[in-house]
Amino acid sequence: TATDSCDNTITHTQTINVVDTTAPTFNETLPADTTLECDAIPDGNSLTASDNCSEATVTLEEVITDGSCENEYTLVRTWTATDSCDNTITHTQTINVIDSTAPTFNETLPEDSDVECDAVPNAETLTANDNCGTATVVFEEEITNGACTSDYIMTRTWTATDSCGNDAVHIQIITVQDNDPPTLVSDLDETINVTCDAIPQVPGLVFEDACSNAIEVVFNETSTQINDFEDYEIIRIWIVTDDCGNEADFTQVIFVEISNIIEANDAERCVLDIEFDLFDLLSGNFDMDGTWSVVSGDATLDGSLFAPSTVEVGNYTFKYSITEGACPTEAEVTVVIDDECLVLPCSDANNVIISKTVTANGDNFNEFFTLTGVEFCGFTVELEIFNRWGAKIYESKNYQNNWNGDSHGSSVGRSGKVPTGTYYYIINLRDSGLKPFTGPIYVATNK
Incomplete structure (x- = not known):
């Protein structure tokens, strides 16, 4: 409206149709399509937008399409920027989510070792973590036989697997050896002192091996006895061998004292001498319930009594024998009969x-x-x-x-x-x- 001083006016009308047809624009570099590990997906609320006329709001929509396993899928993210006049702009990003990372064990892993057959450790219980979810651990044990029952190789395998089949494997190799011989379970007196009539029976010993029930026992007994008059020793040896050839020996020494100790003394008698007891020619510690006999010479005895007057001049040998009991022995005496009492x-x-x-x-x-x-x-x-x-x-x-x-x-x-x-x-x-x-x-x- 134009008006002069006299109030004369003229009017012009212009209509301006104000419109907002321009969509907002995103402020950041738009994320491109990508393939990411399941534990590396970025935050989706990272985009903002500007509008030429007003503020713009950004909304995010995510659509997941399942893949072949729990942690593998397709993630489609759509960001929509809208101004106050509903002008919009959208950006879509497709993320291929994959799981190619194996789980990791939580505990210190058992190392390879060489052990005795009776010292094989128990298998460790291992657990595992996965970067995207849970993991299960499966344990397996395999034995490879060696040269004998107690020599072998034990292979222990722990396998940690996640939901997508990624696995981590730990193998422990235990070389098992048997280097120890069997041991004696029974009581054994290693040295014994006895008289010859009290020698003990061979004991029934029990042996055991830490790793094998296949025990071979070889028993041997020797004696140092050379006559019936001297003390001697009995040596008993048990040689014990396990399945792997480990050998041990156990020894018992029995010191045997001769209880029938006889010392014989020869004698000279004349044909006129009176009857005498042959026991007079023996000395020592011995049983007198034995038997006298004539070894050589034409003579007769009355028990242990011998009469020189009943024989001719010459040599006569008599034997005293102890045959009963655990200590048999014998002794010989020679009686020389002469006639010096006549001459x-x-x-x-x-x-x-x-x-x-x-x-x-x-x-x-x-x-x-x-x-x-x-x-x-x-x-x-x-x-x-x-x-x-x-x-x-x-x-x-x-x-x-x-x-x-x-x-x-x-x-x-x-x-x-x-x-x-x-x-x-x-x-x-x-x-x-x-x-x-x-x-x-x-x-x-x-x-």
């Missing part, structure tokens, strides 16, 4: 005993003129008897101790007994080497 008196005139008196009166005392002490010498006795006038009244070339006063008739005028009185003898022991014996003898008769 010595025969060469000694002092051993010749001659009667001093003959009382031929029938009372059985001093009835005969006797010569004794040389009965076993084998001499021939030559006897002559004279009266006091020198007349020979009796003579014998082989006198047998049988003169009791008899006389020759020429000596007394007639035969018969000599009168009581003193007479004289001459005795010659032929082949004796002794001088003749002479002396008086008193004869008492009834005349």
